[in-house]
Amino acid sequence: MRRVASFATAFSAFCAVAVLTGCGSPAAAPATSSPPAPPATTATATATAPPSTATPPAVTAPAGWKTFTTSDGSLAFDYPDSWTIKDPAGQPAEGGAFVELVSDYGKTMATLRTNMVTGAECMEKFPFMMYDSEPVPALARGGATPRFVYEGRTNPASSDPSASLTLAYGLTAAPEPTGDTACPIFHFFTWPPSGAMFGGVYDPFDTTPGGPIHVDTPEVYMDTTEYKYVKQAITSLRPAGKP
Known part of the structure; x- marks a missing residue:
């Protein structure tokens, strides 16, 4: 596992991650101008795959949290009562x-x-940091x-300092990285x-009024209430109708 002790380089989220906040076509794979994604064999969705027969543990939402269910009734997740849901946030895939x-x-x-179309090849690898991982x-x-x-x-080879580091959190089906890249x-x-897809990007230089203060490293952000809330919301995602 690789980590960084400080965050002196600027932040940039390429489209494979920025699509989480609206980049790219709703029903298409990440933009081709973005850095390449992992092999399709590791992350390509399979519509015919049968559901797992294992019984997942029940999800318990903190007191006062709300539950959101998608309009098609397929998925649900919990979120803090002071947070809100924007639905729709844009034009969804069909x-x-x-x-x-x-x-x-x-x-x-x-x-x-x-209903996202996924699948691309990993054409290049980069030094990585893994701060948190949970099934x-x-x-x-x-x-x-x-x-x-x-x-x-x-991306040590980048001539643009603002494009040298990408940080994000979310759900993935890709294998956990090993080695140095x-x-x-x-x-x-x-x-x-x-x-x-369900996730977002982390920008330690975000200055939105009301956000966590004195947070300038990925490690410090993990200790904030904001990170703990968004992680719990994302990991609570489940088939609708299940606790």
């Missing part, structure tokens, strides 16, 4: 959902989109269990009839 989870001070914390068994399909991850990538961040997971 038959899919496109919603944003917004904090009490107006920042988009995570975006949920379904989400409620979303297991065909024996594969998505993970919530909070991770980063650096990894494919670009690819926060998609298998969900019928194609694929879905």
Whole structure:
């Protein structure tokens, strides 16, 4: 596992991650101008995969939290009562959902989109940081269990300092990176009839009024209430109708 001790370089989220907040076409794979994503064999959604027979643990929402269910009745997640849901947040993929989870001070914390087309090749690898990783068994399909991850990538070869580091959190079906390098961040997971995404980007230089103060490193952000809330919301995602 690789970590960074400080955050002196500027932040930039390429489209494979920025699509979480509206970048790219709602029903298309990440833009081709973005850094390449992992191999399709590891993250391509499979509509025919049978659901897992394992019984996931029940999800318990904190007192006072609300539950949101997508308009098609397929997925649900919990969120703080002081946060809001923007539905729709844009033009969804045909038959899919496109919603944003917004904090009490107006920042988009995570975006949920379904019926997404996924699949691309990993053409280049970068030094990576993995700060948090936790399986989400409620979303297991065909024996594969998505993970919530909070991770980063650096691009030492970039001549643009503002594009040298990407940080994001969300659900992924990609294998956990090993060694010293990894494919670009690819926060998609298998969900019928194609694929879905639920996550957001972390910008330590965000100055939105009301946000956490004195947070300038990925490690420090993990200790904030904001991070703990958004992680719990994302990991609570489950088939609608289940506790």
